[in-house]
Structures are given as structure tokens and as C-alpha cells.
Amino acid sequence: MEEKVSYRRVKSVGLIKDIVRGFYEGVIDAKRHGRKVxxxxxxxxxxxxxxxxxxxxxxxxxxxxxxxxxxxxxxIEEAEKAGFSSDICSYASxxxxxxxxxxxxxxxxxxxxxxxxxEPDFVFTINTCPSMAQWAMTLSEIFNVPFFAVDVPLFYDxxxxxxxxxxILYVMEQLRDAISLIETITRAPYRWDRLKEILAIIKETAKxxxxxxxxxxxxxxxxxxWDMAIALGAANLFRGTEESLHYFRKIYEEVKERIxxxxxxxxxxxxxxxxxxxxxxxxVGYLSRFFADLDAVVVGxxxxxxxxxxxxxxxxxxxxxxxxxEHPTRPYVRTMRYKIEKFLKAxxxxxxxxGVIFHSPRTCRPNSWTHFDEGEILKREMGLPYLIIExxxxxxxxxxxxxxxxxxxxxxxxxxxRKEACSLRE
Amino acid sequence: MFVAGxxxxxxxxxxxxxxxxxxxVGKAAIQTGPxxxxxxxxxxxxxxRKCGLKKKGVSFxxxxxxxxxxxxxxxxxxxxxxxxxxxxxxxxxDAATVIDIGGQDSKVIALDEQGFPSNFVMNDKCAxxxxxxxxxxxxxxxxxxxxxxxxxxxxxxxxxxxxxxxxFAESEVISLIANNCNREDIARAIHRAIALxxxxxxxxxxxxxxxxxxxxxxxxxGVVKELEQTLGKRIFVPSEPEFVGALGAAIFALERSIKM
Numbered sequence: 001m002e003e004k005v006s007y008r009r010v011k012s013v014g015l016i017k018d019i020v021r022g023f024y025e026g027v028i029d030a031k032r033h034g035r036k037v038x039x040x041x042x043x044x045x046x047x048x049x050x051x052x053x054x055x056x057x058x059x060x061x062x063x064x065x066x067x068x069x070x071x072x073x074x075x076i077e078e079a080e081k082a083g084f085s086s087d088i089c090s091y092a093s094x095x096x097x098x099x100x101x102x103x104x105x106x107x108x109x110x111x112x113x114x115x116x117x118x119e120p121d122f123v124f125t126i127n128t129c130p131s132m133a134q135w136a137m138t139l140s141e142i143f144n145v146p147f148f149a150v151d152v153p154l155f156y157d158x159x160x161x162x163x164x165x166x167x168i169l170y171v172m173e174q175l176r177d178a179i180s181l182i183e184t185i186t187r188a189p190y191r192w193d194r195l196k197e198i199l200a201i202i203k204e205t206a207k208x209x210x211x212x213x214x215x216x217x218x219x220x221x222x223x224x225x226w227d228m229a230i231a232l233g234a235a236n237l238f239r240g241t242e243e244s245l246h247y248f249r250k251i252y253e254e255v256k257e258r259i260x261x262x263x264x265x266x267x268x269x270x271x272x273x274x275x276x277x278x279x280x281x282x283x284v285g286y287l288s289r290f291f292a293d294l295d296a297v298v299v300g301x302x303x304x305x306x307x308x309x310x311x312x313x314x315x316x317x318x319x320x321x322x323x324x325x326e327h328p329t330r331p332y333v334r335t336m337r338y339k340i341e342k343f344l345k346a347x348x349x350x351x352x353x354x355g356v357i358f359h360s361p362r363t364c365r366p367n368s369w370t371h372f373d374e375g376e377i378l379k380r381e382m383g384l385p386y387l388i389i390e391x392x393x394x395x396x397x398x399x400x401x402x403x404x405x406x407x408x409x410x411x412x413x414x415x416x417x418r419k420e421a422c423s424l425r426e
Numbered sequence: 427m428f429v430a431g432x433x434x435x436x437x438x439x440x441x442x443x444x445x446x447x448x449x450x451v452g453k454a455a456i457q458t459g460p461x462x463x464x465x466x467x468x469x470x471x472x473x474x475r476k477c478g479l480k481k482k483g484v485s486f487x488x489x490x491x492x493x494x495x496x497x498x499x500x501x502x503x504x505x506x507x508x509x510x511x512x513x514x515x516x517x518x519x520d521a522a523t524v525i526d527i528g529g530q531d532s533k534v535i536a537l538d539e540q541g542f543p544s545n546f547v548m549n550d551k552c553a554x555x556x557x558x559x560x561x562x563x564x565x566x567x568x569x570x571x572x573x574x575x576x577x578x579x580x581x582x583x584x585x586x587x588x589x590x591x592x593x594f595a596e597s598e599v600i601s602l603i604a605n606n607c608n609r610e611d612i613a614r615a616i617h618r619a620i621a622l623x624x625x626x627x628x629x630x631x632x633x634x635x636x637x638x639x640x641x642x643x644x645x646x647x648g649v650v651k652e653l654e655q656t657l658g659k660r661i662f663v664p665s666e667p668e669f670v671g672a673l674g675a676a677i678f679a680l681e682r683s684i685k686m
Binding site: 068383390402403406407409410411413414417421 | 492504506507508538540542543544545546548550638
């Protein structure tokens with residue numbers, strides 16, 4: 001066999017391990033010290049809870065941490081034993097399975113200590129995904145605690161500014177209600193000044209991330225989609241902390257240095273790909289090496305860009321508007337045409353890709369059934385080939401290695417063969 | 427100079443030796459059995475024997491198929507999508523669509539004007555519509571696999587099989603047998619079910635002519651006929667369709683060998 005190449009990961013992304021551990025230990029400490037704990041289902045406004053020192057975490061992020069350690073199985077089985085279909089979101093299966101085991105006092109012994117999150121005092125959700133409300137209601141039933149849901153409407157008209165403003169105001173009003181609820185639960189006045197300080201850190205971090213994005217687009221690639229997937233938590237759940245700001249500064253410096261020294265993610269970059277939708281978290285390391293061995297690099301993708309990516313839109317003096325306006329950046333509440341223009345075409349152009357891979361998770365049908373149309377439009381309007389693969393974000397039983405790998409390899413071969421034949425002709 | 431292409435499929439391993447003028451020097455095929463590696467090595471030895479060559483006389487070996495990574499003797503590996511496209515285009519220079527139905531999957535490949543794959547689709551989730559499906563059905567009908575095609579041509583009555591899950595379709599066939607349906611009619615229904623499934627994939631990627639069918643199932647005249655009827659287009663089948671992947675692999679081997 002030909003000698004295989006190696007994948008050069010950006011080392012500082014690995015610092016996330018300490019941030020994750022510290023963050024979840026903080027949640028456990030909150031309960032221990034008598035502070036309230038909130039389980040956030042979906043992409044919630046964590047800064048709202050952080051300002052009041054409420055122990056909080058995102059159930060998806062927690063499920064990713066469990067999956068990345070290969071510990072998801074007993075939780076999924078517990079949820080299935082309780083009657084939940086194996087077709088529901090695998091993040092939800094893992095989280096609900098854990099909730100059931102926690103209630104029974106039977107948390108799996110091999111679960112890392114920091115991931116043994118305590119029971120919630122309330123559950124919060126933002127329904128930017130159709131599963132969120134049901135998931136939050138289920139947790140509320142299991143723990144017999146209140147839940148609060150913020151409804152984010154579909155931004156069905158991409159051009160009507162009034163429609164946009166009305167939707168943001170609608171979300172803002174609900175956030176105001178959520179803050180009243182927090183004041184009731186914590187029996188303390190809301191700390192608006194602290195919220196503004198946190199948003200200022202988020203803004204500062206967004207500036208660093210924006211500069212990092214420019215380096216991220218460098219050709220050849222010095223930081224990949226897979227590196228950014230590992231860093232995602234710092235842009236998402238851990239945002240607004242000094243650790244998160246410091247973390248992105250470290251990554252930025254390292255990537256800048258790599259480019260200056262000519263150290264790139266893979267030694268021989270013959271094709272650049274965009275990844276769309278989430279990815280199998282249990283295969284991040286494997287896939288980064290798999291593509292490297294094929295001389296291909298998955299450079300970018302919308303999923304790992306994370307929230308608050310535009311510092312201009314963050315105004316710490318208008319906290320509720322800033323937080324509410326973050327939600328239209330979620331693809332799940334935008335039209336297909338908007339997603340194609342803003343998330344697919346814009347990123348395909350920025351990253352100078354040769355093809356697009358759509359991941360269609362078996363347990364996330366609501367967010368993946370437009371892939372065929374999106375791919376066809378992209379092919380027609382940008383001439384980019386695309387591939388749809390079926391796997392899953394957090395349930396390894398839906399990842400058939402022979403099937404998925406064969407499709408991915410065939411796609412890379414096809415893209416490289418055509419690209420190189422094309423450049424020879426030119 | 428000699429190069430070899432070895433297609434390690436789920437049911438059979440096929441191998442082809444080419445010389446530097448792209449002429450076929452020899453072919454070999456053996457059943458895969460439980461070990462792709464052993465079958466691959468055995469098939470390669472058989473190929474060397476038939477060609478009167480020694481291993482060191484072969485400049486480049488490229489493997490393909492599901493077992494392609496299991497063959498230490500090969501210098502490189504590529505997927506069967508690239509190899510079937512390459513092989514089909516060699517045999518039919520104006521091929522625009524390749525249907526490959528092998529032992530455990532079916533795939534449809536669109537080729538651009540230069541003959542490069544521009545898109546492909548594969549069957550999902552189960553073995554429905556593949557060689558393995560036909561093997562199971564032949565067993566239920568108690569006929570030899572190679573008899574399935576000719577048997578179905580004698581069908582006089584239309585019956586249908588609705589499920590494409592191999593296990594459920596087997597139950598349907600058993601109930602058709604219990605209802606005294608002719609084996610000929612059942613065989614045709616099985617072929618039509620495969621044709622319907624594969625034709626959706628063909629339509630998905632454009633169904634441009636000329637359509638070439640490769641892989642072992644292309645030897646089944648019943649499947650080819652039903653596919654032609656469903657698509658309303660002629661399908662061209664090479665004389666040895668099961669060797670097309672190995673041929674493509676051997677051509678890639680020659681290209682790589684020249685580059686070296």
C-alpha cells in the first residue's frame with residue numbers, strides 16, 4: 001500500500017478538555033452550594049443564567065461530551081427501555097436516559113465525575129429545533145420541575161425587514177418573561193450589569209473568532225472543520241467566560257504561526273470540502289485522519305461556526321435585543337433559500353471548496369430532509385458536486401463504517417479526478 | 427510491463443492483468459468466502475499462473491471493492507465507483523450512465539462528457555435490489571441463481587412483490603408459492619421489484635444514455651429486461667459484466683504505474 005499521510009491537528013484546540021471539566025464541575029458545585037441548576041435544552045441564552053450564577057449547561061453539549069468519551073450506550077438503552085423510540089434525537093436519548101438513571105440512583109459507574117450533573121431546579125428551552133419542546137417537557141415530567149420555553153418563529157420572509165424586527169421583538173418579550181421567572185426562582189433582582197459584562201466578553205471573543213475565521217479560510221488549510229468542531233463548545237456553551245476568550249486567542253496565535261511557518265493540516269491538499277449539518281461526534285478523530293489519508297481536507301461548515309460570530313451585532317448595552325437577534329442565525333428557523341445563500345454558498349465561496357458533504361443524521365430528520373434540494377441547487381448554481389451520507393451525530397449504531405466510508409472515499413476520488421483533469425485541460 | 431486490477435467483492439473476487447497497451451493478458455475469479463484477504467491472494471496467484479507471470483513481474487496492483495483494504499499485496503486502492511466507471515467507459519466510450527449491481531449493493535454512476543464520474547447514488551439501508559437479494563429469492567424458489575433470468579422470461583401473468591426488505595420479500599414470495607403462483611411469474615415479480623428500485627436511482631441522477639450495466643447481476647436477463655421496460659431505454663451489457671470493476675482497477679493501475 002502507498003504510504004499514508006498524517007493529520008496535523010491544531011494543538012491548542014485540545015485545551016478544551018480542561019474548560020469542559022471546569023465548566024461541568026462548576027454545575028455540580030452550584031448545586032452543592034445551594035444555587036439553582038437549570039438544564040438548557042437547545043441553544044439557550046446561557047449568559048442570562050451565568051449573570052445570576054445559576055448552574056446551567058446545554059443538554060446537547062453534555063451529550064456530545066458523553067459521546068466523545070464513548071459512554072452513551074447505557075443512557076440510550078435506558079431511554080429505549082422506557083419506551084422512547086430509537087428514532088428520536090440521539091442527544092435527547094442520551095440525556096433522557098441519564099435523567100431516568102439519575103432518578104433511579106443508577107448513574108453508570110464509568111461516567112466521568114464531572115459529567116454526573118445534578119438534578120435541575122428548572123428546565124429551559126428555545127425551540128429552534130422541533131424536538132426541543134418535547135424534550136424539555138419530558139425532563140420536566142421526569143424531575144417534576146417547571147420548564148420554560150421560548151418560541152422562535154420561522155423567519156419565512158428573508159426580505160421583509162418589518163417581519164424580521166417583529167420576530168426579534170417577539171423573542172425579546174419572552175426573554176423578559178424568562179428573566180422574571182429567574183428572579184422568582186432565585187429570589188433575587190436580576191443582575192443586568194453582570195449580563196452586560198458577560199456580553200462584552202462575548203463581543204471581545206467574537207472579534208478574535210472573526211480574525212480566526214479569516215485564517216480558517218486560508219488555502220491550504222491550517223485549521224480544519226474537525227479542529228473547529230472540538231473548539232465549538234467554547235464558542236457555544238462556555239461563551240462569555242475569560243477561559244473561552246483566552247482559548248480562542250491561543251488558537252488564533254497557533255494558526256497564525258502555522259501559516260507563517262507553512263505548517264498545514266494535511267501535507268498534500270488535493271481537494272477542499274464543506275461539511276453541512278452536524279457530524280458523528282464519535283468519529284471526529286477518525287474522520288479527520290480518514291480524509292487526510294485521501295489527500296482531502298474538510299475545511300469548513302456552518303455547524304461549527306457557532307453563535308455570536310459577528311461582533312458588530314453584539315451590543316452589551318442592548319442585552320435583550322442582542323440575545324434575541326442571535327437566534328435568526330440558526331439555520332433551523334430560516335428558509336431553505338436563505339440557508340443556501342448565507343450558509344452554503346457563502347461558506348463554499350469563503351472556503352474555496354470543491355464539493356459539499358451533507359450529513360443526514362438518522363435521528364434528526366426534521367433538519368435534514370431538504371438536503372437533496374439544497375445539493376441540487378448548489379450543483380446547478382455553483383457547479384459543486386455534493387454527497388449525502390446517512391449516519392448520526394451521537395448514536396454509533398447508525399454509523400455503518402463500510403457504507404459511509406465507501407461513499408466518502410468514492411466522492412473524494414470523484415472530486416479529485418475531475419478537478420485535476422480540469423486543471424490539466426486549462 | 428504488466429499491471430493488475432483486483433476487485434474484492436462481497437461474493438466474488440475478480441482479477442484482470444493488463445499489459446502496457448491496455449490489452450487484457452488474463453483474468454481470474456474465485457468466490458470470496460469468509461476471508462477477503464485469502465481470497466484476494468488466491469485469486470491473484472491464479473491470475474499470475476494463468477498469465478505465466480511472477481509477482482515481481484507486475485509493476486502495479488490496484489485493488490477495489492469492499493475488501494480492497496484487506497489485500498497487502500496491492501500498491502493502492504480505490505472504490506468500485508471509480509473503477510466501474512473507468513471500466514465501463516473503456517468498453518463503451520460513450521457511456522453516460524453506469525448501473526452496477528453487485529453482491530451487496532447497487533449503484534448508479536453518472537459520467538460527464540470526459541468520462542469522469544460526476545455523480546453517484548447507492549442503495550441505502552439493506553441488501554434489497556442486490557445480488558444477495560436474488561440469491562435468497564432463488565433459494566426460496568428452489569432454482570439455480572443463473573436460471574432465474576431465463577425462468578422469468580417464461581412468465582405469462584403479472585404478480586407483484588411490494589416489500590423490498592429482503593426478509594419481508596421472502597415472506598411475500600413464500601405466500602405467493604402457497605397461493606400456487608407459478609415460479610416463472612414470481613421470478614419476474616422479483617426482477618421487476620429490483621428494476622423499480624434501481625430505476626428510481628437512475629432517474630435521480632439523470633438517466634442519460636448510453637446506459638451500461640455492470641456487476642454480476644447484469645448476467646440476469648430478467649433484471650436487465652425489466653429495467654429496460656421500466657426506464658423505457660436500452661441497456662448495454664458487456665460480455666463479462668462482473669469483470670468491469672477489475673478492468674477499471676487495472677486501468678487505474680496502469681495510469682499510476684506510468685506516473686511513477
